Amino acid sequence: MGFEKFGRVSFTAQTKAGAFVEYLEKGELRGTRCRSCGRVYFPPRADCSFCLSSDMEWFKVEGQGSLVSFTRVNYGPTGFESDVPYILALVDFNGTRVFGRLGKDVPEEQIAVGMIVKAVTSTLPGGQISYEFLPV
Amino acid sequence: MPNDVAIIGVGQSAFVRGYEGSIRELAFEAYREAMKDAGISNSDIGASIICSAPEYDKQRSPSGLIAEYLGLNPQPTFAIETVCSSSTTGIRVAYSLIKSGLHDIVVVLGFQKMSEISSADSQERMGRGADIMWESPFGTMMPAYYAMHARAHFARYGSTEKDLALIRVKAAKYGALNEKAVYRKGVELEQCLTADVVASPLKRFDCCANADGSSCLIMASAEKAREISQKPVWVMGLGSGTASLTMTGREALDGLNCARVAAKQAYEMAGVGPQDIDVAEVHDCFTIAELMAYENLGFAEPGKGVELIREGETYIGGKIPVNVDGGLLSKGHPIGATGGSQVRTIVLQLRNEAGDIQVPGAEIGLVHNIGGVGIYGNVIILGR
Numbered sequence: 001m002g003f004e005k006f007g008r009v010s011f012t013a014q015t016k017a018g019a020f021v022e023y024l025e026k027g028e029l030r031g032t033r034c035r036s037c038g039r040v041y042f043p044p045r046a047d048c049s050f051c052l053s054s055d056m057e058w059f060k061v062e063g064q065g066s067l068v069s070f071t072r073v074n075y076g077p078t079g080f081e082s083d084v085p086y087i088l089a090l091v092d093f094n095g096t097r098v099f100g101r102l103g104k105d106v107p108e109e110q111i112a113v114g115m116i117v118k119a120v121t122s123t124l125p126g127g128q129i130s131y132e133f134l135p136v
Numbered sequence: 137m138p139n140d141v142a143i144i145g146v147g148q149s150a151f152v153r154g155y156e157g158s159i160r161e162l163a164f165e166a167y168r169e170a171m172k173d174a175g176i177s178n179s180d181i182g183a184s185i186i187c188s189a190p191e192y193d194k195q196r197s198p199s200g201l202i203a204e205y206l207g208l209n210p211q212p213t214f215a216i217e218t219v220c221s222s223s224t225t226g227i228r229v230a231y232s233l234i235k236s237g238l239h240d241i242v243v244v245l246g247f248q249k250m251s252e253i254s255s256a257d258s259q260e261r262m263g264r265g266a267d268i269m270w271e272s273p274f275g276t277m278m279p280a281y282y283a284m285h286a287r288a289h290f291a292r293y294g295s296t297e298k299d300l301a302l303i304r305v306k307a308a309k310y311g312a313l314n315e316k317a318v319y320r321k322g323v324e325l326e327q328c329l330t331a332d333v334v335a336s337p338l339k340r341f342d343c344c345a346n347a348d349g350s351s352c353l354i355m356a357s358a359e360k361a362r363e364i365s366q367k368p369v370w371v372m373g374l375g376s377g378t379a380s381l382t383m384t385g386r387e388a389l390d391g392l393n394c395a396r397v398a399a400k401q402a403y404e405m406a407g408v409g410p411q412d413i414d415v416a417e418v419h420d421c422f423t424i425a426e427l428m429a430y431e432n433l434g435f436a437e438p439g440k441g442v443e444l445i446r447e448g449e450t451y452i453g454g455k456i457p458v459n460v461d462g463g464l465l466s467k468g469h470p471i472g473a474t475g476g477s478q479v480r481t482i483v484l485q486l487r488n489e490a491g492d493i494q495v496p497g498a499e500i501g502l503v504h505n506i507g508g509v510g511i512y513g514n515v516i517i518l519g520r
């Protein structure tokens with residue numbers, strides 16, 4: 001339990017990567033790194049598919065990232081109707097890729113592939129917790 | 137070229153909005169047409185493979201029900217699922233059942249009654265097509281994913297919304313000629329460019345037509361095919377690949393790696409290259425998907441796919457006619473039936489039975505069928 005606090009609508013309550021939410025609550029976006037072989041994972045995983053170890057540690061996703069792609073969504077699935085429009089984005093933080101949304105207030109004319117952003121944690125209506133990307 | 141397995145019968149229901157019948161009756165329409173085409177009876181069939189995306193089915197385990205309704209008891213039946221590419225994955229399994237000698241003749245039946253569930257239920261399921269832990273919580277949908285692929289392609293290669301619109305104009309031209317297509321109207325370039333934005337840069341006409349439908353293929357061993365069929369179409373090459381479901385796991389968004397992997401395998405097995413293909417059916421669930429397919433199948437160099445559509449080379453009469461049955465965009469996309477319908481189109485082309493959309497002299501055809509947003513990729517090369 002606990003993971004259901006992540007995101008606008010959650011579909012998963014239980015995961016061994018649940019500490020992700022605790023880090024978000026502290027204002028930190030974290031992925032996992034395999035202590036055995038050094039592989040880095042975002043989204044975080046409990047198990048390493050490269051060396052099959054489950055000895056993982058958490059690392060911070062920090063600094064500036066570059067926008068790989070984005071889309072402005074005008075029709076959302078169930079549970080997201082009141083959010084539209086919103087902008088989904090994929091960002092590359094030095095080789096670690098993170099999927100999420102751009103901040104609601106970022107003007108659309110300003111958005112372009114290659115734009116530099118940072119990730120910040122955010123609290124959503126109803127107490128859900130997430131992260132979003134903001135221009136730097 | 138291997139010719140161990142042939143397709144000896146093809147069938148397809150009309151693709152329609154809101155089919156007025158049950159899933160068993162929908163499946164029967166394609167089955168009857170394929171069996172009549174093959175000229176065989178139920179007792180000749182060794183096994184049936186039933187392909188659908190189960191999130192649209194109310195019937196639990198529909199393969200048992202459908203085998204019964206088709207008259208295929210007591211032969212084995214089972215389900216195969218890779219979302220939108222389910223029925224070409226069914227072909228891969230049928231091929232191995234036949235080549236192993238386990239069965240001589242196998243039915244691959246694909247169906248989807250998208251209208252089986254309410255549109256509210258359908259909206260709910262759409263949100264779960266992504267990784268439900270890490271991406272669905274942001275409000276993802278299929279158009280959004282392909283939109284991100286489109287934006288990345290635009291940024292890297294300079295392709296444009298107009299290029300995508302040209303693809304829809306082509307699909308609509310041929311959809312109008314296909315009496316089994318759900319969308320039979322022409323579409324003007326301007327209409328595409330000014331339509332409602334679904335997920336930028338994709339607009340309404342960049343998205344495929346929702347439909348209910350079924351498809352059926354009868355596959356046979358070489359020995360049986362030569363014995364029964366006057367017009368067998370041979371499976372020359374089969375390729376199948378996968379890529380990460382999560383966007384974060386993809387190296388680049390300007391193409392689909394599962395398709396590249398599958399194409400390479402299929403060309404190698406068939407002993408042919410992209411230049412040898414006379415007619416192709418590609419998975420155009422969105423216009424951008426067809427543009428990426430041109431490049432991932434080697435019909436054009438990466439970034440040069442736009443030249444094919446700008447110069448009309450993917451129309452009949454062009455270098456490589458693509459989706460001349462209207463494609464998913466206009467013919468419609470009943471998930472589990474789509475791949476089988478694509479294969480049917482190519483089989484008819486190679487038999488010179490495609491009517492208004494016949495590509496003259498077509499000898500080798502290709503099918504590219506993708507499941508999910510580039511999660512599963514199947515490529516099949518057929519020859520006469």
Ligand SMILES: [Zn+2]
Pocket residue numbers: 034035036037038039048049050051052053
């Ligand atoms: Zn490891």
